[in-house]
Amino acid sequence: MxxxxxxxxxxxxxxxxxxxxxxxxxxxxxxxxxxxxxxxxxxxxxxxxxxxxxxxxxxxxxxxxxxxxxxxxxxxxxxxxxxxxxxxxxxxxxxxxxxxxxxxxxxxxxxxxxxxxxxxxxxxxxxxxxxxxxxxxxxxxxxxxxxxxxxxxTAIGSSPVSVAFAAVSLARQIWGDMKPLTALMIGAGETIELAARHLKTHQIGRIIVANRTVERARPLAEEFDAEIITLPEIPSRLPEADILISSTASPLPILGKGAAERALKARKHRPMFMVDIAVPRDIEPEVGRLDDVYLYTVDDLEEVIQDNLQSRREAAQQAEEIIESQVSSFMGWLRAQDAVSTIRAYRGKAHSIQLEVLDKALQMVAAGKSAEEALGFLAHTLTNKLLHEPCHNMNQAAREGKLELIDAAHALFNLPEAGDGGRSSDS
The missing domain is CATH 3.30.460.30 (Glutamyl-tRNA reductase, N-terminal domain)
Incomplete structure (x- = not known):
């Protein structure tokens, strides 16, 4: 069990x-x-x-x-x-x-x-x-x-249902291949760590971690082979960022429209994907109005997540149906294992009878009996020995009223139902 x-x-x-x-x-x-x-x-x-x-x-x-x-x-x-x-x-x-x-x-x-x-x-x-x-x-x-x-x-795993996962999935939709890209992560908390893990999974080229204190960001940087910078360094390093994900506890915005405009100019207006997960916001809303900036807030992501959760719930119903059929399949295999030892024992017994009768038939040939006589003995004796105990036990079961054993014998030996034995019909 x-x-x-x-x-x-x-x-x-x-x-x-x-x-x-x-x-x-x-x-x-x-x-x-x-x-x-x-x-x-x-x-x-x-x-x-x-x-x-x-x-x-x-x-x-x-x-x-x-x-x-x-x-x-x-x-x-x-x-x-x-x-x-x-x-x-x-x-x-x-x-x-x-x-x-x-x-x-x-x-x-x-x-x-x-x-x-x-x-x-x-x-x-x-x-x-x-x-x-x-x-x-x-x-x-x-x-x-x-x-x-x-x-x-099913679509059970195709839709992102965490803020970090949703942010990285949106970045992939915009950029596609992440290998040549640089991500700037602002903050060093759990959401940033999870987002960095998803980025690494999708083979991001480089990660820069910006945090108020270097020591707080060090474990994160070591885990993901990232460079650490301080918050005042962000404006000078911003042009390197293809992807920016920010999640800090700062009461005031960390990134303003002016810094973003200068970064875009230095990048020759190559697009920038930004996700502001912080509440209150780390990025000034005006940044989202700039051409070549794709800015998403936590509310935008939450809407994506709720839609995707509904998609996953629908997929989960399909998954449950698949699982039910597969439970039945496995339990069938498990029950079949109970018969293995019985089948093995029955085959072993039949094989022993076969060897015993074959040995006697060969002795008959060695003693001068004809091949036809030896084969007749072999067929008759082997059949009788194989059928004797099953027939005796079925007869005994019928006498004792154990009709379920008779039904089982019909199924096991694929026997015709009573009356189907080839008798001719009146005509």
Missing amino acids: LFTLGVNHKSAPVGIRERVVFSPDRMEEALSGLTQSTPVEEAAILSTCNRTEIYFRSEDHQPADRVLHWMSDFHRLKPSEIQPYIYRHQDADAVRHLLRVACGLDSLVLGEPQILGQLKGAYQTAGSAGTVGRQLGRLFQHAFSVAKNVRTS
Whole structure:
């Protein structure tokens, strides 16, 4: 049986989520401990800022309580401290949950793509720890395939739904190829960091970070290989900026119309794309009236985001339909695994009978019997031996009223219904 146990941004506040995070450097240790100290045969752990989830397989009927106690012990917590925030899923519900997570349908930002990469990382780590086997491995591969299908067949990820993502997406629409471009980022907060990450993803040529203090901007500059300048340097460096994104807490505008006009003149009126995310605004509204300046405010982006959120919600409905059909597909494969050992045993038994009868037929030929006589013995004896036990058991089942076994035999052996045995009709 397959299970999921975890907490996420919907079930638990950040104060709880941060207490159950599995750090990357202890992940393999955790996986080994989980499989050694609980009735868990296979396991993988996904741990991000928004969720910590344990995916596992167990033949125990109630393994979730044991896993919850192990999780509490690992983080030195009492089970009662996290029990109210925990959700549990089993079999089809566990499969459905993982597929929804992989497709971004369970994320804080609907349809966000980062979670799929995090899931792949969790799967690889579990593989390295040796805790992923046939069933869980097949489930994760199925989830990755479904997520790819949802991405390509719906619009779930095609529309930006964060301010930073929307800003960079608009820049791409205007400029196309970003490799030859320079971006000037004013500020060093979370939105600027996220926008810089999106720019790097799209291979921006160069990033300049302008901030009131150099030290505050240093971590950002180091992460994105950016140059740091101070706010007073902006006018002299502005002509280099093809893209400008500003998000500061300044009570007064940082960039005025005069500085923008001089920059455009120095650029020989090559266009500039500007996004003012700040409230109050960092860029004077008059800048947007200049030719060759494309200025967007946070209100402009919010309108784009709301339209795109509606688009994603519609796409999410399509994704849910795909997921439901794929849950059924995977559960069918899972049920088929229960028959594998029976099929293998039945084939093995038939093969043993075959060898036994073939050996006797060869002995007959060696003793001087004709090939026809030996083949007749082989066909007759092999048929009788293969049919004896099934026929005896069906007869016994009928005597005991176990008619469901008779129906199963009809289906298994593809037998004609009663009365379809080729009898001639009266005419």
